[in-house]
Amino acid sequence: MNYDQIAELEKQKLVPTYERMPFLAVRGEGCYLYDDQGNKYLDFLGGLGVNALGHAHPEILEALRDPSEDLLHVSNLIYHRFQAPLAEKLAALTGLDRAFFANTGTESVEGAMKLARAHGRRQSPGRVEILALENSFHGRTLGALSATWPEKYRKPFEPLIPGVKFIRQNDIAHLNDSFSPRVAALLVEVIQGEGGVVEMDEKFLKAGQQLCRTNGALLICDEIQSGLGRTGNYFAYQRFGLEPDMVLVAKALAGGLPLAAIVAREKVAQAFHPGMHGTTFGGGPLQCRLALKFLEILERPEFMKHVREVGAYFRNQLLKLQEELPVIQQVRGQGLMLAAELAAPGKEAVRQGLRAGVLFNCTQERVLRFLPPLIIEREHVDQVIAALRPILVSVSNMQNKGVHA
Numbered sequence: 001m002n003y004d005q006i007a008e009l010e011k012q013k014l015v016p017t018y019e020r021m022p023f024l025a026v027r028g029e030g031c032y033l034y035d036d037q038g039n040k041y042l043d044f045l046g047g048l049g050v051n052a053l054g055h056a057h058p059e060i061l062e063a064l065r066d067p068s069e070d071l072l073h074v075s076n077l078i079y080h081r082f083q084a085p086l087a088e089k090l091a092a093l094t095g096l097d098r099a100f101f102a103n104t105g106t107e108s109v110e111g112a113m114k115l116a117r118a119h120g121r122r123q124s125p126g127r128v129e130i131l132a133l134e135n136s137f138h139g140r141t142l143g144a145l146s147a148t149w150p151e152k153y154r155k156p157f158e159p160l161i162p163g164v165k166f167i168r169q170n171d172i173a174h175l176n177d178s179f180s181p182r183v184a185a186l187l188v189e190v191i192q193g194e195g196g197v198v199e200m201d202e203k204f205l206k207a208g209q210q211l212c213r214t215n216g217a218l219l220i221c222d223e224i225q226s227g228l229g230r231t232g233n234y235f236a237y238q239r240f241g242l243e244p245d246m247v248l249v250a251k252a253l254a255g256g257l258p259l260a261a262i263v264a265r266e267k268v269a270q271a272f273h274p275g276m277h278g279t280t281f282g283g284g285p286l287q288c289r290l291a292l293k294f295l296e297i298l299e300r301p302e303f304m305k306h307v308r309e310v311g312a313y314f315r316n317q318l319l320k321l322q323e324e325l326p327v328i329q330q331v332r333g334q335g336l337m338l339a340a341e342l343a344a345p346g347k348e349a350v351r352q353g354l355r356a357g358v359l360f361n362c363t364q365e366r367v368l369r370f371l372p373p374l375i376i377e378r379e380h381v382d383q384v385i386a387a388l389r390p391i392l393v394s395v396s397n398m399q400n401k402g403v404h405a
């Protein structure tokens with residue numbers, strides 16, 4: 001079936017939750033995606049942050065096709081060889097102790113909220129509240145959604161779970177006033193991804209950690225988008241030397257397959273006992289095996305150095321473009337989690353990007369967000385910047401003429 005046929009069939013048969021880009025992806029290689037018409041796209045969307053090693057990375061494919069490994073699924077009632085070593089590796093990377101494996105980011109948030117409540121209840125029956133931040137995004141299941149800020153996501157599904165309170169970003173006084181012995185956890189994205197790549201202040205984060213400690217609450221860092229090398233550190237919180245009690249990872253973890261994890265401190269993890277939480281698929285042998293391969297690549301000494309260098313180059317090129325084009329209001333982010341906030345709607349820029357063979361997306365209406373593969377080189381950055389220049393001139397002209405995309 002070609003693009004038109006697939007698009008038509010989807011229109012009739014899929015629950016209408018997504019607005020897709022108008023092309024049919026058939027193949028990916030490195031930083032490029034190809035459609036059924038032979039068009040090539042430089043992929044700075046990166047499967048929404050999943051394709052950290054790009055498409056069809058040879059070592060991931062080799063691990064996937066290893067003829068000596070044919071165990072796909074056994075369930076969590078049976079041991080397999082890959083879950084424990086992966087838990088050990090994640091514990092070493094975070095400085096924490098134990099892992100629980102889920103499938104998606106939202107599930108790990110959901111599990112972390114349950115674990116925080118179970119841990120809180122051990123201290124006192126009323127310790128059940130979760131503090132989350134305004135502008136946050138933690139996922140779409142009802143628990144994670146309750147801790148997700150934008151009303152457009154939450155409103156249609158109310159009533160959500162009670163006991164979640166939102167704190168203004170970087171407002172230490174508000175944070176301070178919101179702490180009480182009822183607080184089980186503070187849940188934060190160190191860099192808010194869906195919220196438009198918004199960085200939290202070091203002072204605010206450190207105050208949050210301190211308040212958690214003095215009040216007996218847990219600090220949970222949602223590193224689902226910002227973790228696993230994306231910002232030039234294994235985790236974004238490490239830049240500030242934070243020591244969270246739980247770290248949540250997903251997206252890139254299994255090199256493109258669904259896998260997520262809650263990594264927790266020993267005393268926190270002990271609040272779950274057999275039967276309290278679980279999943280059929282989470283931590284399956286294939287996913288864990290690929291995750292071990294992914295982390296092996298991530299840990300190579302030159303890898304993170306590369307992310308930092310090419311990330312700094314990309315950021316600088318965006319800043320230079322901002323000097324030329326005032327339609328860019330702000331450049332934000334760390335490593336290869338970057339954004340350019342525009343004074344014009346971003347959707348049109350995404351559309352024009354597609355026509356120019358460059359993929360990225362737009363959050364918060366006016367924020368162009370870039371989550372490219374961590375293996376990009378300077379020439380890929382140059383290609384994106386060269387494509388962006390005329391696009392931004394065009395959207396800026398449209399904005400000035402009052403043309404609405």
Ligand SMILES: Cc1ncc(COP(=O)(O)O)c(C=O)c1O
Pocket residue numbers: 104105106107109137138139140189193194222223224225226250251
């Ligand atoms: C910070 C953060 N938390 C949670 C989620 C939800 O993850 P998933 O879509 O895998 O459920 C996302 C997804 O973008 C995210 O960016």
